[in-house]
Amino acid sequence: MRSKVPKYVQIAEILKRRIANGNYMSQSFPGGPKLVAEFGVNYRTVRQAFQLLLDEGLLVRGENERLVQPGGAGRTPFKVAFVSSGYCCPADKWLLAVREAARKYRCMFCRVVFDTTDDAILYETLDGDFDLIFLSVGTPDGLLLDKIRQKKEKVVLLFADMSAEGIPFFDGIGNEACALIVRHLARRNCRKIDFFSVMQTPEFYTARRDVWEKTLKELNCTGEAYCVMGNVEEERFVQAHRLAAGFLKQGAFREADGVFCSDVEAAQGLLRAFADAGIRVPEEIQVASFGAPELAAMFIPSITVIRTPPLAPLAAELFEHFLGITPQPGRLRFNFDYRKFTEDELIMQGESTWKNEGGVP
Structure with missing residues (x-):
């Protein structure tokens, strides 16, 4: 059955989801010819999709009229990744809390999914151009732990408290x-x-x-x-x-x-x-x-x-710390004290x- 939704709207919705998932964080936003070939439509349809994204502020015109994601005048957007196994569903409250905080503070957000802790994607993400990485990998050890130690200034471990090693920690109730x-x-x-x-x-x-x-x-x-x-x-x-x-x-x-x-x-x-x-x-x-x-x-x-x-207040504290809005020197643990x-x-x-x-x- 053919969809009654115009193709340019369908394309715009796909691009919105890709932007929200950080698909274009490490690459340029695709131009018209690439999307024409990808979706099998004419250039006019793609231009209509672009206009929707421009109207909603998800894209702006940069140098040479090229479409780019807005990063704020005079600054590079703060890039955040949430890294977890495929077992973590899109509605996971931890993923949602981090994603919503990233949106609140106008950060670029990317979700990274891995199958095992041996996956190359984990090491590539840690070496990638991210400012803050939320990492849900259980209790890391071996070479992965060594890598996390090297990158601990931008890594936050979920659920595994290794704050004694200087690695920030994000959890709910202990x-x-x-x-x-x-x-x-x-x-x-x-x-x-x-x-x-x-x-x-x-x-x-x-x-x-x-x-x-x-x-x-x-x-x-x-x-x-x-x-x-x-x-x-x-x-x-x-x-x-x-x-x-x-x-x-x-x-x-x-x-x-x-x-x-x-x-x-x-x-x-x-x-x-x-x-x-x-x-x-x-x-x-x-x-x-x-x-x-x-x-x-x-x-x-x-x-x-x-x-x-509710995780939103705690996620906000963590983002404001790393963004330098309200830094808390020496703080490594972001979790709730159940006694309160x-x-x-x-x-x-x-x-x-x-x-x-x-x-x-």
Whole structure:
């Protein structure tokens, strides 16, 4: 079926998305002849598309009437890249927060996607003409870590705190907030609270397990940890389901009245394994997790989780620091202190735990 939208409008929309994704950050904006050949249209159609972009201020006429992206009078635009695996969807709240902050401060923005941490695109991006690079690669090591150390004046790591090495760090709520979830379960009459995790970066999940273990001791509760290294080539919730089912066949979780999962994918797989085994949640066992409230709310039962406060204010602080608007010398960590929030602000109550304290539905 032919589209009723004029071709010049379709071309303009494609170019807008390319500009928003930073496709032309490291190359000149394409001229008319190139776009005529690319889209199979005549030059008049391309000129109409250009006029739409000029009218919206997405392009300006530079030297020799050549179309260029506006960078502001007398200055080179600040170039920002967000680098993550393909697992990060376009609606990811971290990606959205960085992209919106880049727009707010009139920075050029580019999203870079990689498959593995061996990809050349990671090293090329670090060597590229970027002023600020948000990098989501787990906990880097080896040659990649060496490269990040060399470029640390323009790199911000997401979720991996290496601020002790002078590398800036951007995160939401730290792992210390796991204590809130463990206490949440304990207040609902859980005395044996197990821990379940399918790990891909051990340091990340070990930190959450350590908080779980410490909090159990403080509450005089008990629990067992079930942690397995995952396969990066398989969806983690699928792995979690298979591994949890295997643990259940061996008698795991049978004496527990609560389980804290390291993340929502682990909780999703565990809930499916419980359902397959005829174990009712929360009637027989309660389940809670960390992060991804948007995803946690979609399951049946919905999962009780720690959620991250709105990221826009924190992203703004970070941009203003690097842009020199309100620099904060010596600051390397940009994350929330969970102690400044109430439990109601941080815990999203799902159907996987009792809504009131005392364990009575």
